Amino acid sequence: MGNPTQTSRRTALRTGLAVGSAALVTGATAAGAAPRADARPTAAAVIPRSDPFTLGVASGDPEPDGFVIWTRLAVEPLAADGRGGMPSSTFRVNWQVATDERFEDVVRAGSTAADPAWAHSVHVEVAGLQPGREYFYRFRLGPHLSRSGRALTTPAPGSSPSSLHMAFASCSNYPAGLFTAYAALAAERPDVVLHLGDYQYEGAGPGVGRTHAGPETTTLAGYRQRHAQYKTDVDLQAAHAAAPWLVVWDDHEVDNNYADDIADRAVERPGFLDRRAAAYRAYYENMPLRRRSVPAGPDLDLYRRSTWGDLATLHMLDTRQYRSDQACNDGYKDCPAADDPSRSLPGLDQERWLLDGFRDSRQRWDILGQQVFFGRRDNDPSAATTVSMDSWDGYRPSRQRVTQGWVDAGVRNPVVLTGDVHAHWAGDLYLDYDAVGSTKPVGSELVTSSITSGGNGYDEADGTHPWAAWNPNLRFWTNLRGYVSTTITPTELTARFRCVPFVTTPGAEAFTRATFVIEDGVRGLQQEQAAPQRELRSSRTDAQKIADTIAAETHAG
Template sequence: MQTTRRTALRAGLVAGSAALVPGAVLLDQRPSAALDQRPSAAAVIPASNPFTLGVASGDPAPDGFVIWTRLALEPLAADGLGGMPSSTYVVNWQVASDEGFADVVRAGATKADPAWAHSVHVEVAGLEPGREYWYRFRLGRHLSRSGRALTTPALGSSPSSLHMAFASCSNYPAGLFTAYKELAEERPDLVLHLGDYQYEGGGTGIGRTHAGPETKTLAGYRQRHAQYKTDLDLQEAHAVAPWLVVWDDHEVDNNYADDIASRPVEQPGFLERRAAAYRAYYENMPLRRRSVPAGPDLDLYRRVAWGNLANLHMLDTRQYRSDQACGDGYKSCPAADDPARSLPGMEQEQWLLDGFRSSQARWDILGQQVFFGRRDNDPTAKTTVSMDAWDGYGASRRRITQGWIDAGVRNPVVLTGDVHAHWASDVYLDWDAIDPSRPVGAELVTSSITSGGNGYDEADGRHPWADWNPNLRFWTNLRGYVSTTITPTEMTARFRCVPFVTTPGAEAFTRATFVIEDGVPGLQEVQAAPRPERMSSRTDAQKIADTIRAETHGD
């Protein structure tokens, strides 16, 4: 394979950049290094608590995980630096085997550098596989809240279950992050965030307003991330479990493709904008040093194993994609099936196919961003589909699907965000001649946390497109997330919903439950709950318009 700039980035970034990265300097990892045994720094310690953005963990492994925080005295400061002095601080950290920190098993200190917006990334190692830990940080007399993290089961082991939740699309002005709070109360083992963690636009919604204008600069993206992190419900979700994060488009710019802006007028300087967005994303997420950005590039796709139970293949479908065919939106476009075009990029496609071939897992799960299955919005013979989703990259989708068939992947499941509605879909190899009795996989799509505002629902759980798209098994436009339980014999998916997001007090409920049985491709619905009485409905035309608007315009 030809060596590209991105190939070199994946191969050599970690070794060459550790000294530049917050969290790269670990002054101590001994269990006896207590929080009060080391001075925080020569710099003057702030009088008020700088841990206003909470804590997070991520990218778990059998021997450890990343723990994250960021110092900010004034999170909404326009310069994006959180009101912090231009000093480098030394932040102490602890990891304990118990919630009360009576048994500290790892501890140390690391630098919070103003060049990286005083973010802290510590790659904790030397822990036991398959168990819970708790962590916290200190700066001077200021102590952060604690967080809960888990290591993955040992490689080759056979864990009995994985409780995993996944979410997407949290637009701050569009509503309250109640669904994050409800997710946190489940205490899952792992959370997957599938993109649109933040939104780049300006604007006011239900009484919550984005600080600053549309994000185009490093200061703007840093400020926007900080604003989102001030939300206490989001802080709870981060603190309850390790996260695996991947982005979609709104972390940079709506519907961008690789180095191409969504609007031609914004093309000049777009790579500089992308570089700023990627840097701020790294600074504010619990990512390992392998993901330190190099200009406009950030190495994000990766694979995490949960013993032999599940492989989690986390994809990046924005950074390397071919431009959308025939422009954007819903269209009939023969160029969409050009085999030279790829949604994840050819290099990432090959990485994924290699992962299928080497997999020994019971479940192979793709954590990715845009709708994988067919959604034709035209009931006539003419096919009209989204150019921004896998429908707009037909040959790429077929290579991936054929790849898991050829590799004998036992249970392929695609997880999806982006579309602001819950969907359940069977996956087929030949989308032009669907045989409903022969699915080759399943797709679970999470609704948004808030994007689209208060949702709506129908008692039958059907979108009008399902009448001519037999793969579409379930739909609701309520906000929420998906909670799953994965065992050796089945994967159970509960579509969790909140009835409203514009006022406090919503409680999550399970709108529908589907099961995927081991070795049996496709979805089996086991429960469909009635919609809440206070929910309104829409006409078929309104449902279609809402669906298209959410994806084309990035609501």
């Protein structure tokens, strides 16, 4: 006969979603206050008849004993006021975490407040779970049951996991095409997903078969509506439900190419911090972030670390909120300000935090999840240097400090992950890019293409961009859309550049365009798989490919 205490406990947990949903309250939290999970019911309200879980579910920020689970109630996701068609009432939402997909073994359950002041978003920090294992979660409000999601806890500190399956993505522009690549990513069921920014785009206007709802986002209502529109995409929902995410932003979550408190265009600069505060609040409301990331006005604590036993440390950087303004009026050019040591891309405090992390690291792999191109990319062989001022090339002393920092700390295997540039790239990293032929690399960079930004892409059979002719650190490129899937083991990191041949119509099948391996203790990329022949060869000239690249990175599309 089973343990009666255990039986009654499990019975209570299994029935936990069926009770408590009627505990509803009216009223709202003050706009600047942190969301409260323990909001007390004060009056009854009517549960919506329509499904409130239209935005799906998500998990994130995994730790050895738990993770965040997220949802947001919205019966009318595209409501212009950003409230998702929900009444001004605080609802008690029930949640469960189980060890199995059928929820026969529920190990954690409870209820939490969905507050109208926070767009009826729910962030539950689940704790008390076992390290290094898979779980499933779901929510209920009255008769409405959400889809289930899959999450994992990280391995215990000091443990030695055999592998980590990590995927990373960037740049999903809703009007530019279908999120087919997210569906392919979801099908892999990775251990963790890193999203490196441009999760949404702030602009207005039509696209290829899909259109942003509302005008350019500048208000809290607008940012909430935009996030909700993206979350209605079934492929994005599938990717969120497939694995926990570690998210960081780039610029389009707020405003194209902004830097700290400076808007990209002079006409937008008055009141920009109010716009940033609205964008940051909506970002928190719509992402699976922990309470430590609750925004305070125009500030949100986003950079952080996640460790995977003694195998890997994931350093997630924020290269927008604290950066020095772009030099030389931005764009592709060069000027003395790019070599000013007082300027920093992540900000000097975050630089010190990162260097401290290098010194403290005992993991086999140190992975930097960040936004903009790290290695050198000179786009003009006739000039001394012509580079993007929005990338690390525009902050050379800052890049040198970070690179020298991992070298001095003896980091065993440093790897930089990058988004932003709407193309797959792979390259090696150096302390001195003028001496690439005579010195050895000190790390490698893997760059993911966009999910859709730039629309349908194109390819070259040899996987080479014209810039590689005078940038020997650049090893691979394709302008196809997609994401990068990695497998990290104690002996090697394998990176598969996953692509879809088109995004403007459904039915694209994802394929691996190229595979690179980084061996433990061996600096530099090794290509494992030659480019496949898929009738995707481009007829574009080198000049057109260069123009495409610059246009993508100034976010013209």
